[in-house]
Amino acid sequence: xxxxxxxxxxxxxxxxxxxxxxxxxxxxxxxxxxxxxxxxxxxxxxxxxxxxxxxxxxxxxxxxxxxxxxxxxxxxxxxxxxxxxxxxxxxxxxxxxxxxxxxxxxxxxxxxxxxxxxxxxxxxxxxxxxxxxxxxxxxxxxxxxxxxxxxxxxxxxxxxxxxxxxxxxxxxxxxxxxxxxxxxxxxxxxxxxxxxxxxxxxxxxxxxxxxxxxxxxxxxxxxxxxxxxxxxxxxxxxxxxxxxxxxxxxxxxxxxxxxxxxxxxxxxxxxxxxxxxxxxxxxxxxxxxxxxxxxxxxxxxxxxxxxxxxxxxxxxxxxxxxxxxxxxxxxxxxxxxxxxxxxxxxxxxxxxxxxxxxxxxxxxxxxxxxxxxxxxxxxxxxxxxxxxxxxxxxxxxxxxxxxxxxxxxxxxxxxxxxxxxxxxxxxxxxxxxxxxxxxxxxxxxxxxxxxxxxxxxxxxxxxxxxxxxxxxxxxxxxxxxxxxxxxxxxxxxxxxxxxxxxxxxxxxxxxxx
Numbered sequence: 308x309x310x311x312x313x314x315x316x317x318x319x320x321x322x323x324x325x326x327x328x329x330x331x332x333x334x335x336x337x338x339x340x341x342x343x344x345x346x347x348x349x350x351x352x353x354x355x356x357x358x359x360x361x362x363x364x365x366x367x368x369x370x371x372x373x374x375x376x377x378x379x380x381x382x383x384x385x386x387x388x389x390x391x392x393x394x395x396x397x398x399x400x401x402x403x404x405x406x407x408x409x410x411x412x413x414x415x416x417x418x419x420x421x422x423x424x425x426x427x428x429x430x431x432x433x434x435x436x437x438x439x440x441x442x443x444x445x446x447x448x449x450x451x452x453x454x455x456x457x458x459x460x461x462x463x464x465x466x467x468x469x470x471x472x473x474x475x476x477x478x479x480x481x482x483x484x485x486x487x488x489x490x491x492x493x494x495x496x497x498x499x500x501x502x503x504x505x506x507x508x509x510x511x512x513x514x515x516x517x518x519x520x521x522x523x524x525x526x527x528x529x530x531x532x533x534x535x536x537x538x539x540x541x542x543x544x545x546x547x548x549x550x551x552x553x554x555x556x557x558x559x560x561x562x563x564x565x566x567x568x569x570x571x572x573x574x575x576x577x578x579x580x581x582x583x584x585x586x587x588x589x590x591x592x593x594x595x596x597x598x599x600x601x602x603x604x605x606x607x608x609x610x611x612x613x614x615x616x617x618x619x620x621x622x623x624x625x626x627x628x629x630x631x632x633x634x635x636x637x638x639x640x641x642x643x644x645x646x647x648x649x650x651x652x653x654x655x656x657x658x659x660x661x662x663x664x665x666x667x668x669x670x671x672x673x674x675x676x677x678x679x680x681x682x683x684x685x686x687x688x689x690x691x692x693x694x695x696x697x698x699x700x701x702x703x704x705x706x707x708x709x710x711x712x713x714x715x716x717x718x719x720x721x722x723x724x725x726x727x728x729x730x731x732x733x734x735x736x737x738x739x740x741x742x743x744x745x746x747x748x749x750x751x752x753x754x755x756x757x758x759x760x761x762x763x764x765x766x767x768x769x770x771x772x773x774x775x776x777x778x779x780x781x782x783x784x785x786x787x788x789x790x791x792x793x794x795x796x797x798x799x800x801x802x803x804x805x806x807x808x809x810x811x812x813x814x815x816x817x818x819x820x
Contacts, residue, residue: 324611325395329357330456364405399457423706427474437610447521483583490565539571624704647675650750694718
């Protein structure tokens with residue numbers, strides 16, 4: 308099990324963020340000093356993963372190997388860093404793979420750290436986090452646009468809080484390959500590309516215009532390359548505007564082919580995808596009514612560093628996501644609190660053997676808070692309804708694997724656990740999930756009366772997959788429903804690979820002499 312740390316980050320501790328983008332892979336290494344990450348090393352390689360995505364959703368051998376070679380180099384650089392302080396994230400191209408788990412397993416082994424896949428909106432949140440920390444403090448709303456290799460993210464935020472976040476399936480690599488095959492660029496192809504991209508942006512353009520913003524920023528390499536080219540052609544001075552975009556478009560059309568590009572400051576590896584970036588930005592300027600955009604270097608990788616710091620300092624966005632979901636579905640807060648307290652009490656008893664630690668306590672609390680959200684749909688099979696909601700909800704802060712883990716835990720908290728769901732999880736999560744599910748199931752069982760009631764004077768001992776639960780005979784006699792539920796649980800918990808030994812014991816008071 309590998310989740311971001313909850314313990315405080317020490318002064319001078321080293322952090323690392325690995326960003327598996329659709330165009331480039333990035334590694335940022337930073338030292339934590341005075342409450343902020345101070346970058347001490349950067350690595351970037353143009354892997355162009357999006358170019359290797361085939362129509363059947365598989366990754367071709369060349370780009371797969373290119374990715375692994377890059378990750379091996381990154382892995383050597385971060386080998387000595389505490390694994391709790393390393394976060395690796397994959398984005399659009401890996402999201403689109405037909406079988407991402409196989410690639411992620413090999414890639415994670417090569418890097419030496421598990422790799423998470425984040426949703427488009429979570430990617431947008433991390434981008435905004437990285438950008439806003441590099442800007443002067445302002446109370447005005449800001450628009451941030453990040454043109455990646457496979458997708459483009461649009462975020463409106465105020466101070467450090469994203470207000471709107473959208474991810475659109477167009478990026479500089481994918482768009483260049485689709486709209487300008489063979490590198491040939493014509494006016495007809497350009498107009499077709501702008502029309503299609505514009506239609507995608509219209510889904511949220513009106514809402515963004517109504518919200519408004521004071522300043523617009525373009526993050527990452529594409530925006531910086533466009534700014535560099537525009538300044539080199541003397542189309543602008545310190546910000547990209549419509550005149551600069553139009554000038555670049557005319558220069559690209561006049562060149563007619565990517566091999567004929569001769570833009571000052573644009574590298575040979577950037578040229579094949581440059582036109583795709585420009586057409587996306589031109590469409591964004593027109594659809595959203597942008598007048599000026601400032602290009603900045605910070606992006607998702609810096610946001611990942613700040614996210615690590617936030618989680619360690621108690622401002623984990625996942626907690627807010629859980630609370631919001633519980634409110635939205637009208638969860639009985641008193642009951643979820645009782646279940647959480649009981650589950651964590653049981654976890655503390657077995658922690659010496661199962662070693663769930665702070666992560667285990669956090670996940671038990673999260674699962675308890677949302678284990679009944681499915682009741683908003685129906686009581687029948689509400690655990691399955693809850694699992695569906697958790698798999699598909701927009702949950703800022705959670706990676707896709709973390710969201711899937713939470714969904715499986717909740718979906719298995721009652722009735723016969725579904726073993727097939729457990730097997731959908733990455734291997735590193737499976738043992739952790741089984742143990743969290745077992746504790747949550749027992750807590751729900753003990754709290755079935757839905758009233759304030761302390762746990763009985765029980766003894767709980769675990770040894771690997773063996774779970775021994777001793778309960779007072781008189782308590783079992785006074786709680787016939789709980790007794791019956793526990794008898795059923797003995798058979799159902801086997802689906803988790805656990806063996807429950809239930810014993811009725813008459814406690815004998817010690818002789819005071």
